[in-house]
Amino acid sequence: MEASVKIVSISNNSKIFVAGHKGLVGSAIVRNLEAKGYSNLVMRTRQELDLQDTLAVNQFYTEEQPGIVIDAAAKVGGIHANNTYPAEFIHDNLVIQNNIIDGAYRAGVKKLVFLGSSCIYPKMAPQPLKEEYLLTGSLEPTNEWYAIAKIAGIKMCQAYRKQYGFDAISLMPTNLYGPGDNFDLQNSHVLPALIRKFHEAKVNGDKSVTIWGSGSPKREFLYVDNMADAAVFLMENYSSDQIVNLGVGDDISIKELAELVKNQVGFSGELEFDSSKPDGTPRKLMDVSLLNSLGWKAKTSLENGVAQTYQWYVQQA
Numbered sequence: 001m002e003a004s005v006k007i008v009s010i011s012n013n014s015k016i017f018v019a020g021h022k023g024l025v026g027s028a029i030v031r032n033l034e035a036k037g038y039s040n041l042v043m044r045t046r047q048e049l050d051l052q053d054t055l056a057v058n059q060f061y062t063e064e065q066p067g068i069v070i071d072a073a074a075k076v077g078g079i080h081a082n083n084t085y086p087a088e089f090i091h092d093n094l095v096i097q098n099n100i101i102d103g104a105y106r107a108g109v110k111k112l113v114f115l116g117s118s119c120i121y122p123k124m125a126p127q128p129l130k131e132e133y134l135l136t137g138s139l140e141p142t143n144e145w146y147a148i149a150k151i152a153g154i155k156m157c158q159a160y161r162k163q164y165g166f167d168a169i170s171l172m173p174t175n176l177y178g179p180g181d182n183f184d185l186q187n188s189h190v191l192p193a194l195i196r197k198f199h200e201a202k203v204n205g206d207k208s209v210t211i212w213g214s215g216s217p218k219r220e221f222l223y224v225d226n227m228a229d230a231a232v233f234l235m236e237n238y239s240s241d242q243i244v245n246l247g248v249g250d251d252i253s254i255k256e257l258a259e260l261v262k263n264q265v266g267f268s269g270e271l272e273f274d275s276s277k278p279d280g281t282p283r284k285l286m287d288v289s290l291l292n293s294l295g296w297k298a299k300t301s302l303e304n305g306v307a308q309t310y311q312w313y314v315q316q317a
Helices: 024-035 054-064 079-084 086-106 141-164 190-204 224-237 254-265 289-293 302-316
Strands: 016-019 068-071 111-115 168-173 175-177 208-212 221-223 244-246 270-274
Touching: 016 024, 024 224, 054 086, 068 086, 068 224, 079 086, 079 141, 086 111, 086 141, 086 168, 111 141, 111 224, 141 168, 168 224, 175 190, 175 224, 175 302, 190 208, 190 254, 190 302, 208 254, 221 224, 221 302, 224 244, 244 289, 254 270, 254 302
Parallel strands: 016 068, 068 111, 111 168, 168 244, 175 221, 208 270
Antiparallel strands: none
16 A cells, blocks of 8 residues: 655745755756745755765754755766766765665655656667656666666655655756856766867867767757756656656757857857767657646757856856
């Protein structure tokens, strides 16, 4: 028999712990909460609270007694990092989320929002990716360690909801970008890497920029502040064990993306594609019909999002 789940009433004074508030996702969620008038936010840096330390996390919960927890904390990285450090990617993420979810339930937290990733879906799943495709096939081998940890987090939220009536929801964002992104060319994702490449080429007066692969793979990109808006909207309005995809519902080829970034940055040289480099998965598009049916749609166009991200990057450089 499934435990009943009480719908949580949330006010602007509700005490909300945002785990991972320094990262791309967590910082956007904090911006969104503050913009909506939430004034009782609790944050801890890694130095202040080691989320892998179970005793420290439990003590934090006992002392602070947050009413709501948003789990945006994770060890993340690109293909190279996932391939090189599989043990850390599965171990660290499992420990962090176990401590956050179990500790939240035991401390009497009323609602928990767990943030996953689109990499939880099988590598060869049909497109667009529907929520029910979870666990229907093999994962992408290069990041299965991270994906398995995130799947375990989803199942933990579902188990605690089923057994204890704990109001935990799980959200799966698509590829994110925006202010606070990682622009390191060695381990960043494609969009921030393109912004940096085109900016440096413009500054240096280069005649061309080389892009990895053929340019034909298609990817979906969600502006991180839109993702945060969706997460807070669902925190306020959603309670179910069904995971929810967060995305825009359409995608763009890497070649088209490169042209768009080139124009936003103002680089006037040529594009060259190095087909000797891998393309990766041909397509990865999220089905967002559930999210849209709940009353939320992404508002920032890719052009505007890239322009705002580039503006932020230039200010930081």
